[in-house]
Amino acid sequence: MTNTMNSPETEVAVSISVDGQAVSVPEGSTILDACTAAGIDTPTICYGPNLTPVNACRVCVVELEGSRTLVPSCSREVEPDMVVQTDSDRVKHSRKMVLEFLGSGVDLSQADDLNAWSEHYGADPNRYGPDAETMNEPVKIEDDLYIRDYDKCVLCYKCVSACGDDAQHTFAISMTGRGFGARIATEFDGVLPDSACVYCGNCVAVCPTNALQFKTEFDLRQAANWRPEDQSVTTTICSYCGVGCNLELHTQDERIVKVTSPDDHSVTWGNLCIKGRFGWQYVHGDSDGD
Amino acid sequence: MADLHFTDATATSGEVEAVNLVLGDNVAVTTETERLVRGGTSRRKGLRHLLLPALHALQKESGWISPGGLNHVSEMLQVPPAEAYGVASFYEMFRVDEAPGHDDDVAHVCVDPSCRIDGADELIASLEAEGKHVHRSPCLGQCERPPAVFIQGRRKADSVPADEEPFTLPQAGDPSLSLLKRIGVVDPMSLDSYREHGGYDALTKALDMGADAVLDELVASGLSGRGGAAFPTGFKWRSVRDAEGNDKHIVANCDESEPGTFKDRHLMEHDPFALVESMTIAAVTTGATNGWIYIRGEYPLATGRLENAIAQARDAGLLGDDVAGSGHAFHLEVRRGAGAYICGEETALFASLEGFRGEPRNKPPYPTTNGLFDQPTAINNPETLLNVLPILLGGADAYRALGTEGSPGTRLFCLSGRVANPGLYEHGFGATLGEIIDAAGGAQGDIAAVLLGGAAGSFVTADSLDLPLTLEATREAGTTLGSGVVVVFNSDDNMVDVCERITEFFKNESCGQCVPCRVGAVRQHEMIVTLGTKPMAQEQRDLHEDMVQVMADASICGLGHTAASAIKSALALGIIGADSQ
Numbered sequence: 001m002t003n004t005m006n007s008p009e010t011e012v013a014v015s016i017s018v019d020g021q022a023v024s025v026p027e028g029s030t031i032l033d034a035c036t037a038a039g040i041d042t043p044t045i046c047y048g049p050n051l052t053p054v055n056a057c058r059v060c061v062v063e064l065e066g067s068r069t070l071v072p073s074c075s076r077e078v079e080p081d082m083v084v085q086t087d088s089d090r091v092k093h094s095r096k097m098v099l100e101f102l103g104s105g106v107d108l109s110q111a112d113d114l115n116a117w118s119e120h121y122g123a124d125p126n127r128y129g130p131d132a133e134t135m136n137e138p139v140k141i142e143d144d145l146y147i148r149d150y151d152k153c154v155l156c157y158k159c160v161s162a163c164g165d166d167a168q169h170t171f172a173i174s175m176t177g178r179g180f181g182a183r184i185a186t187e188f189d190g191v192l193p194d195s196a197c198v199y200c201g202n203c204v205a206v207c208p209t210n211a212l213q214f215k216t217e218f219d220l221r222q223a224a225n226w227r228p229e230d231q232s233v234t235t236t237i238c239s240y241c242g243v244g245c246n247l248e249l250h251t252q253d254e255r256i257v258k259v260t261s262p263d264d265h266s267v268t269w270g271n272l273c274i275k276g277r278f279g280w281q282y283v284h285g286d287s288d289g290d
Numbered sequence: 291m292a293d294l295h296f297t298d299a300t301a302t303s304g305e306v307e308a309v310n311l312v313l314g315d316n317v318a319v320t321t322e323t324e325r326l327v328r329g330g331t332s333r334r335k336g337l338r339h340l341l342l343p344a345l346h347a348l349q350k351e352s353g354w355i356s357p358g359g360l361n362h363v364s365e366m367l368q369v370p371p372a373e374a375y376g377v378a379s380f381y382e383m384f385r386v387d388e389a390p391g392h393d394d395d396v397a398h399v400c401v402d403p404s405c406r407i408d409g410a411d412e413l414i415a416s417l418e419a420e421g422k423h424v425h426r427s428p429c430l431g432q433c434e435r436p437p438a439v440f441i442q443g444r445r446k447a448d449s450v451p452a453d454e455e456p457f458t459l460p461q462a463g464d465p466s467l468s469l470l471k472r473i474g475v476v477d478p479m480s481l482d483s484y485r486e487h488g489g490y491d492a493l494t495k496a497l498d499m500g501a502d503a504v505l506d507e508l509v510a511s512g513l514s515g516r517g518g519a520a521f522p523t524g525f526k527w528r529s530v531r532d533a534e535g536n537d538k539h540i541v542a543n544c545d546e547s548e549p550g551t552f553k554d555r556h557l558m559e560h561d562p563f564a565l566v567e568s569m570t571i572a573a574v575t576t577g578a579t580n581g582w583i584y585i586r587g588e589y590p591l592a593t594g595r596l597e598n599a600i601a602q603a604r605d606a607g608l609l610g611d612d613v614a615g616s617g618h619a620f621h622l623e624v625r626r627g628a629g630a631y632i633c634g635e636e637t638a639l640f641a642s643l644e645g646f647r648g649e650p651r652n653k654p655p656y657p658t659t660n661g662l663f664d665q666p667t668a669i670n671n672p673e674t675l676l677n678v679l680p681i682l683l684g685g686a687d688a689y690r691a692l693g694t695e696g697s698p699g700t701r702l703f704c705l706s707g708r709v710a711n712p713g714l715y716e717h718g719f720g721a722t723l724g725e726i727i728d729a730a731g732g733a734q735g736d737i738a739a740v741l742l743g744g745a746a747g748s749f750v751t752a753d754s755l756d757l758p759l760t761l762e763a764t765r766e767a768g769t770t771l772g773s774g775v776v777v778v779f780n781s782d783d784n785m786v787d788v789c790e791r792i793t794e795f796f797k798n799e800s801c802g803q804c805v806p807c808r809v810g811a812v813r814q815h816e817m818i819v820t821l822g823t824k825p826m827a828q829e830q831r832d833l834h835e836d837m838v839q840v841m842a843d844a845s846i847c848g849l850g851h852t853a854a855s856a857i858k859s860a861l862a863l864g865i866i867g868a869d870s871q
């Protein structure tokens with residue numbers, strides 16, 4: 001976990017320049033933290049507030065004076081007097097190309113944040129023609145809890161980190177293969193119910209593209225009945241045990257359609273277990289859960 | 291860590307035996323009266339570096355990494371099976387499917403440029419006609435004797451058929467040679483023979499001089515890394531010496547997989563003690579106590595000779611708890627890679643050796659403070675290391691007598707393709723490209739292009755024959771010496787095919803971690819395949835420029851940074867995509 005909070009008294013401040021603006025952030029902060037402190041919005045894909053940075057997607061790159069290449073803002077720690085540009089032509093070019101590359105090979109139809117950034121930077125995935133190789137993966141439906149649609153996977157490692165050292169410590173899934181053939185999978189690409197998976201759903205919670213999706217959401221989308229605008233969120237505390245996890249119950253037509261937990265909640269940091277995440281059918285009072 | 295979950299698959303007794311032979315007492319699970327598991331996350335970190343050797347044992351025994359075998363290894367080392375699978379599926383030499391033919395020896399045949407223009411296709415066709423199981427392989431580091439073959443044995447040792455042939459060094463007997471002088475002269479299997487030819491004099495001298503004087507001499511010599519990045523070696527060693535930590539490492543990067551490169555193989559096969567001695571000097575100078583030779587899996591002869599050299603040096607007290615009576619401890623081990631070009635990138639090499647996927651990481655922090663097992667580490671190319679011996683014995687001034695101010699000393703060049711006498715050559719820095727080609731007997735036919743620095747380098751044409759091959763002159767000319775690769779192509783060679791293959795190489799060898807390289811390498815390949823022999827339209831040229839820029843700017847590691855540079859040069863020089871074709 002990376003949630004070590006410095007108490008204000010022990011914090012040492014580091015000053016850097018971001019787009020000509022002086023910004024002061026606590027020692028150990030990243031350039032991304034400094035950008036946020038300066039009110040600059042930065043695109044991220046593989047970054048998660050509670051995950052160790054893997055800096056794999058490269059959409060958050062910035063120009064750092066003295067560095068030959070651009071640097072990932074999500075993982076690069078600030079050093080005194082760094083001079084950073086977040087909106088230079090080089091930065092805009094790389095961000096655009098990363099989004100364009102992803103759009104050319106991955107189904108981003110449900111990745112709203114990415115699409116907004118793609119539009120912002122003018123990414124045009126069609127430049128690679130209709131024959132560009134894509135992920136080309138069928139949807140994996142192996143249980144009633146969540147589905148895996150790797151056609152939508154941008155290989156951001158977030159699910160792997162959430163299942164591993166950063167949260168769940170179950171290690172049910174890993175990056176496998178190499179290059180464009182790399183995929184998230186269990187050992188020998190076996191089905192989830194036979195794997196180490198304990199169905200905490202923490203991987204689903206961090207997935208930025210909906211490649212991992214609760215089955216309830218998937219079914220509603222299949223039925224063309226997924227209506228986020230008609231959904232409401234009720235915050236409550238899980239009643240199963242004494243830990244006190246915050247739950248956000250997303251409901252549509254008076255029925256729970258998914259359960260999340262806030263990223264900044266000091267008990268869960270966004271993580272839950274199978275009971276809090278999926279054990280809500282009793283609320284509906286009908287035995288078959290739908 | 292939660293308790294691990296395993297599927298029902300069980301290992302065969304052969305698999306258990308093969309794996310246990312490799313692991314010895316190093317297991318996380320012991321059974322005395324009950325099953326005992328070492329606790330905490332340490333059990334995972336502590337033994338995980340044995341994963342790669344264990345997977346090699348499984349592959350050899352069964353011809354693939356079977357689910358039962360993987361379960362056994364995962365349990366013994368307490369590595370989650372999904373992660374172990376992620377590692378196994380990363381490497382070219384491991385199969386994770388029980389495909390037909392997995393039960394036989396596998397003939398790896400090189401399809402990279404030097405072999406491609408000289409018989410690779412024909413050889414593959416004839417081997418397949420004989421019913422052999424053929425694997426189309428990236429460069430096998432035998433470019434001077436195409437087409438290259440490596441046999442991955444099933445339940446028997448791996449081998450290279452060409453190793454049966456007598457070995458020749460084109461420059462043999464040239465008294466000016468500094469790095470190659472012992473090659474073909476010394477008995478590579480004998481420490482005594484090595485000592486008769488000046489072996490271990492440099493270690494004696496280094497111990498007399500003391501670490502600070504050794505570092506001063508190295509800095510004064512201007513020696514820079516021969517693995518591609520040309521980083522000053524003296525500074526690297528000094529950083530490691532100055533770094534905090536009492537568990538420092540010396541790593542010899544013997545992954546040598548840059549297409550067109552075969553120099554390190556010659557050094558290791560024919561002068562293995564020199565590598566062991568120079569690593570020992572690095573150890574006593576930096577204060578490192580652990581040494582690792584990470585060698586690509588396709589180099590069985592070099593591996594055997596290095597293992598023999600280490601054993602003889604250990605028996606003679608030149609390795610171990612007290613190196614040559616100096617009080618310094620230095621323990622040296624050989625680890626085999628398993629077929630992945632990216633594992634030559636230093637941080638990927640560390641990950642691979644530690645038993646993780648060979649994925650590079652961002653720098654900083656640098657290996658000198660956070661290297662292997664997160665400890666201060668000096669990682670060097672074998673050619674770099676071997677240069678330390680003449681520098682210490684003859685002094686920095688004498689070393690600087692050859693080469694130029696900016697590029698002192700000599701350099702190994704790997705000549706292959708259309709030259710009369712392909713092979714390994716040593717020249718003082720500053721010889722021109724034309725002189726180097728002439729020294730190899732001259733070009734065969736009209737030079738259409740020369741690939742400098744390997745697939746990660748760039749093409750030049752006959753217009754560059756006067757280019758002095760120094761670090762500074764090549765940099766200025768927008769090209770690179772890289773790992774000393776010089777592949778010559780003539781007007782009969784199909785350059786479109788060669789360029790297509792270069793793009794395929796990067797597509798296959800990208801680790802897949804970062805978007806610019808993972809997707810960029812594929813898009814570049816598609817673009818060059820579609821282009822074929824046609825002229826390239828301006829729109830496509832602009833698109834390629836866009837790809838070059840994001841790959842160079844935003845990729846994590848050097849593979850992505852350079853994966854488009856050869857094609858960029860080929861397009862700029864009209865080697866492909868020109869209007870007149």
Ligand SMILES: Cc1cc2nc3c(=O)[nH]c(=O)nc-3n(C[C@H](O)[C@H](O)[C@H](O)COP(=O)(O)O)c2cc1C
Nearest residue numbers: 515516517543545546634635636670671674848849
């Ligand atoms: C994709 C890639 C492959 C590399 N392969 C090798 C290699 O096979 N051997 C090598 O010595 N260096 C290789 N390098 C360079 C290493 O990262 C590192 O710079 C080198 O081992 C340092 O040693 P030196 O300072 O003696 O050159 C590679 C770099 C990259 C980016």
Ligand code: SF4
Nearest residue numbers: 163197198200201203
């Ligand atoms: S549901 Fe939980 S245990 Fe299962 S793969 Fe996702 S993170 Fe891992």
Ligand code: SF4
Nearest residue numbers: 153154156157159207
């Ligand atoms: S499944 Fe989702 S979280 Fe996992 S790597 Fe793919 S996009 Fe990222």
Ligand code: SF4
Nearest residue numbers: 801803804807847850
């Ligand atoms: S540049 Fe390529 S090889 Fe290097 S980390 Fe990125 S994907 Fe992997």
Ligand code: FES
Nearest residue numbers: 055057058060074
């Ligand atoms: S968000 Fe920084 S590299 Fe992905």
